[in-house]
Amino acid sequence: MISEVSVLYFAKGAELTGLKSETVKLPSELTTLQLWQELEGRHPKLSVIREQVVLAVRQEYVALGDQSVSLRDGDEVAVIPPLSGG
Amino acid sequence: MTEDVDSPRDLIKLTHEKLSSDVVSTSVTCPSCGAISMFIGTTRDTFEGQKVIQLEYEAYVPMAELEMKKICTSIRAEWPTVRHICIQHRLGVVPVMEASVIVGISSPHRADSLEAVRFCIDTLKATVPIWKKEVYETEEASWKQNKECLWSVAGKK
Numbered sequence: 038m039i040s041e042v043s044v045l046y047f048a049k050g051a052e053l054t055g056l057k058s059e060t061v062k063l064p065s066e067l068t069t070l071q072l073w074q075e076l077e078g079r080h081p082k083l084s085v086i087r088e089q090v091v092l093a094v095r096q097e098y099v100a101l102g103d104q105s106v107s108l109r110d111g112d113e114v115a116v117i118p119p120l121s122g123g
Numbered sequence: 124m125t126e127d128v129d130s131p132r133d134l135i136k137l138t139h140e141k142l143s144s145d146v147v148s149t150s151v152t153c154p155s156c157g158a159i160s161m162f163i164g165t166t167r168d169t170f171e172g173q174k175v176i177q178l179e180y181e182a183y184v185p186m187a188e189l190e191m192k193k194i195c196t197s198i199r200a201e202w203p204t205v206r207h208i209c210i211q212h213r214l215g216v217v218p219v220m221e222a223s224v225i226v227g228i229s230s231p232h233r234a235d236s237l238e239a240v241r242f243c244i245d246t247l248k249a250t251v252p253i254w255k256k257e258v259y260e261t262e263e264a265s266w267k268q269n270k271e272c273l274w275s276v277a278g279k280k
Contacts, residue, residue: 045183047181047182047183047252047254048181048254048256048266049254049266052266088279089268089274089275089276089279090274091274093183093186093252096183096185096186096189100274115183115186115252117183117252117274118254118266119266119268119269119272119274119275119276119278120248120249120250120251120252120253120254120268120269120272120275121253121254121255121266121267121268121269121272122180122182122187122212122224122247122248122251122252122253122254122255122269123164123212123223123224123244123247123248123253123269
């Protein structure tokens with residue numbers, strides 16, 4: 038199963054990909070690490086932030102790892118570099 | 124019917140407009156509260172000796188609002204006497220020395236709102252998806268990392 042999700046990039050992530058957002062077809066069931074690897078595969082420059090990044094799936098943080106996620110059409114995924122608000 | 128002016132309010136705002144501490148303190152004022160505690164975060168003009176000429180903030184707005192609401196919920200669980208909470212964060216270009224963030228919290232007595240303000244700004248730096256870029260005199264720029272953020276270089280140590 039494949040889902041079409043929108044992926045958002047911010048800060049350093051947006052600079053590295055040259056994108057603020059894109060629509061991507063991804064496997065509907067995968068781990069958070071595999072999700073990251075899919076994105077890094079599309080944008081190899083993202084590798085420089087691999088050690089300092091988490092993802093947000095449907096606006097909830099997930100660390101890169103073996104936790105599985107289910108993606109549905111229209112879901113929102115975001116690449117979240119280290120925060121610097123305040 | 125007029126709204127009960129003293130019922131608890133969680134006021135959250137992300138804005139490109141200049142922030143006003145007067146607006147924040149007024150928004151959390153209430154007749155039964157003897158304390159309004161405030162934190163104002165301002166932009167600095169230097170970083171490790173380099174002159175900063177511009178600062179720029181961006182946010183994942185809907186998720187930032189969600190995370191700020193979670194902070195309000197945590198505050199109310201920990202300090203039940205807290206009455207009103209106002210958190211404002213500025214986005215876009217923020218000139219040096221202007222406020223990037225203002226927190227205002229009211230409570231009947233000062234201890235609760237003082238502690239809650241500290242918790243609020245510390246947690247905001249750790250969990251709210253907002254990013255700051257510093258642009259230096261040399262025209263170089265750098266995305267900052269809060270040490271409170273668990274996946275930053277400092278946060279992972």
